[in-house]
Amino acid sequence: MTRTFKLVNARLATGEKSSITVEAGVITSIGENAKSDVTEIDLKGKLVTPSFVDLHTHLREPGKENAETVASGTRAAVRGGFGAIYAMPNTNPVADTAGVVEQVHSLGLEEGRCDVIPIGAVTRGQEGKQLAEILAMAHSRAGVRVFSDDGNCVSDPLLMRRALEYVKIFDGVIAQHAQDPELTKDAQMNEGIISSRLGLKGWPAVAEEAIIARDVLLADHVGSKLHICHLSTAGSVEIVRWAKARGIHVTAEVTPHHLLLTDELASTFDPIYKVNPPLRTERDVHALRDGVADGTIDIIATDHAPHPLESKECEWPAAAFGMIGLESAFAIAYRALVKSGSLSLQSLVAAMTTKPAVIGSLSDRMSGLTVGAPASLNVIDLEKEWVIDRDRVESKSSNTPFHGLQVEGAVESVLFRGEWVMRDGAILR
Ligand SMILES: [Zn+2]
Known part of the structure; x- marks a missing residue:
């Protein structure tokens, strides 16, 4: 995994399109003029939070x-x-x-x-x-x-x-x-x-x-x-x-x-x-x-x-x-x-x-999408429909009241301090 990469075509919660550059676990730039000549990952308009x-x-x-x-x-x-x-x-x-x-x-x-x-x-x-x-x-x-x-x-x-x-x-x-x-x-x-x-x-x-x-x-x-x-x-x-x-x-x-x-x-x-x-x-x-x-x-x-x-x-x-x-x-x-x-x-x-x-007094680590913050973020497909299934959960327990419910909005990829811990639905760590 390269330590420096740029997420392009990201949609922010405000609705704006943006790019986010991550270097050594930290967000180093946000915006259209984000640093170039690094590996680009195209998020195809998905939401980043x-x-x-x-x-x-x-x-x-x-x-x-x-x-x-x-x-x-x-x-x-x-x-x-x-x-x-x-x-x-x-x-x-x-x-x-x-x-x-x-x-x-x-x-x-x-x-x-x-x-x-x-x-x-x-x-x-x-x-x-x-x-x-x-x-x-x-x-x-x-x-x-x-x-x-x-x-x-x-x-x-x-x-x-x-x-x-x-x-x-x-x-x-x-x-x-x-x-x-x-x-x-x-x-x-x-x-x-x-x-x-x-x-x-x-x-x-x-x-x-x-x-x-x-x-x-x-x-x-x-x-x-x-x-x-x-x-x-x-x-x-x-x-x-x-x-x-x-x-x-x-x-x-x-x-x-x-x-x-x-x-x-x-x-x-x-x-x-x-x-x-x-x-x-x-x-x-x-x-x-x-x-x-x-x-x-x-x-x-x-x-x-x-x-x-x-x-x-x-x-x-x-x-x-x-x-x-x-x-x-x-x-x-x-x-x-x-x-x-x-x-x-x-x-x-x-x-x-x-x-x-x-x-929770955690603002130093979880300060949102800002330059200088640890690169901990989610890529979410808001349009994706999925069905909540108690037999396919990571929890050891299956007591969800939502079994069988069809919902919209799927967390697809998760970055934790600059490392992917989930990518396209697969937990990596
Ligand atoms: Zn309680």
């Missing part, structure tokens, strides 16, 4: 390697066009010490096909009782900046306040899984007409909204940064909109599945649709899309949650919560937001690249 950044991935290693490993999860990431994924700490052991986050970090470096950035637990064992070693994780080789008890909510307001105070020291962020545990005991799906018809215990919107309301006020009080994981209700969007208008440092994410699917799918009793937070109503889906469109919701994050077959092939109440999502994320978000007319392609790309990089 910076590498995607996922602030919310579950890799399951250490401890649940039958569901996913750093190796399989990073392959799924590359397939989806992700150059950086943030690994949630609900592993076994929980990533609540410098030792565990350094282990996850080095496993990612060994695989070397994308960045694996550990998220540290907020509380020991994610039990919500005592703070974890937040400063030790921040100062470890993994340099953790994002902390979350995802899967569990930091429901104790005093612990949440202390955690926000700690991360303020190094300009970190607490990513809250907003779910009041008392309001959601044994909850199985969204609380509404369908849950009562099906006889499944409901999960009220207020269980999410009450925690978000409390936490934006705490973040304001402490003057610290708060990130809200996987917003799922119209009311949550309203609260975050209000908080941003007040100047509170809050950011928010939404998953591709919450932008497309509704709680009516629970009528199938197929636990493939069982997820936390639950799929909500059509009204919520539209409010979430509007929230992305007006910038209330900053980013798209996958909440890629692999589970082995036996955890999903059972009765609904016994099944695990969660869906895989890395490999289909762009196509689903493109359909839900851009094809629906809610959002421009340029804004979708920002919501999957530079904006999550800023929230």
